[in-house]
Amino acid sequence: MNILFVATELAPHAKVGGLADVMAALPQALAKAGHGVSLVVPLHRGLRRSGEFRRTEREIEVPGVEGVKSARVWEGERGGVALFGLERDEFFDREGVYGEGGVDYPDSLVRFQFLARGAVELARYVEPTPDVIQVNDWHVGLVPAYVKALGLPIRTVCTVHNLGYQGEFSHTDFEKLGLPEGVFRPEGLEFYGKMNFLKGAIAMADAVTTVSPSYAQEIQDQERGHGLHEVLRARAKQLTGILNGIDMVEWNPAKDGALKNNFKVGSMAGRVECRAALEKEMGLEPANGKPIFGMVTRMTRDKGVDLAWGEVERLLRRGGRLVVLGAGDPVLEEEGRRLAQLYPKQVAVRLGYDEGLARRIFAGADFFLMPSRSEPCGLTQMYSMRYGCIPVVADVGGLRDTVQEWDKKTEKGTGFRVLPTAEGVAAGVDRALAIWDEPAMMNEIRRNGMSKDWGWGSAVPAYEKVYQSLASKPGRF
């Protein structure tokens, strides 16, 4: 089968969050399984500079909000996946992917309409024509509408990585999109009088997937559906939750070049050195027999960063340390800065994006704190487990599907799940501190997490099943 992915991010050079990692891994996993796979992304500054894409002579004409403009096609190849970068510098040659300093660029509508329309235009030229276009998140949410409006014989799958971001615009913007009037209706892009890109994709795609089975359930409830629960319920039969994996080669503590020392199950001395190196790098006073908690996160309330800040003083009274790497909401960043200044030897907060440091936190911290209020899947808890850092996570979404609760009797389990509340986080920290004093159990939990296969093995057949269900519909493919 021929599958074309469309997304805004691609690790490592155009990355904001887990979407980038998934785009760097899932298409390759499908290619390895024998499919013809390609990926279209905007040619962000980071991608152009990466040297992975080369400029071609091909230009496509894209009917956009500001009239027809051309996009130069750049090409590359990674792990059997054909990469296409759409060059249009006024839209994509920018420092950020979505915005800067926590503020979105003001022209999201124009940029992402161009991307979606451009990707569909490209899909017409790619040889062979894709059977399926898989659209990822709201930025490319117009793809199913264009595919249908143009009558292309291509099926679309909408993959929701985060329902919290939907791309809402005024109804007056609709006429700028060049779509038939009928698309602005409850079965299409219209949502309570406004235009909503993600809703449009959910409603119009031939199938909908999201990134964990628990999240697929949660988002059909009013409480967790971000307003779209009814739209999702209406598509329940075509909605599948497929758990993300991680790239087990890219994320391997036995080979990771960002670490001071490497380590693996059965040979953990390197991890002890990584821990000491992390304390040093972050300017922390040695933890004196107490654990280090780590966080690597976009700084948002959804990620429960405020809950972590609220727990800091109690954690410190009990001797723990906290190391945080993240960027995002200026208010949360400010609170982190304040706490780090107040307790410079016990709390370290690095604001910004730093892939190497992220890896050193997974490899050096004892526990990974992730009290997300909402978590479609989450990859960092899997990276932590892979690197021997025990996760203390909220009992939601993909965290529930990946972190198995430690059970003393059976000696099974990879971490702790708690409620995403102040009390829940306090309870999680208490459990971590208690287990810390039981080294045999600590080792067992660690080993469980490190020995698990977190790869894409089971996701591939699950996606294939979704594609096949579309292929078997009459009149398609």
Ligand code: ADP
């Ligand atoms: P989300 O996509 O919601 O942010 P995920 O856990 O799926 O959450 O993925 C986050 C990805 O971004 C991981 O690869 C994580 O290591 C990375 N990441 C997040 N914040 C930072 C940061 N400040 N510096 C480096 N990497 C980061």
Ligand code: GLC
């Ligand atoms: C989103 C979600 C995260 C998920 C990632 C990749 O950014 O917030 O939970 O892991 O997408 O699917």
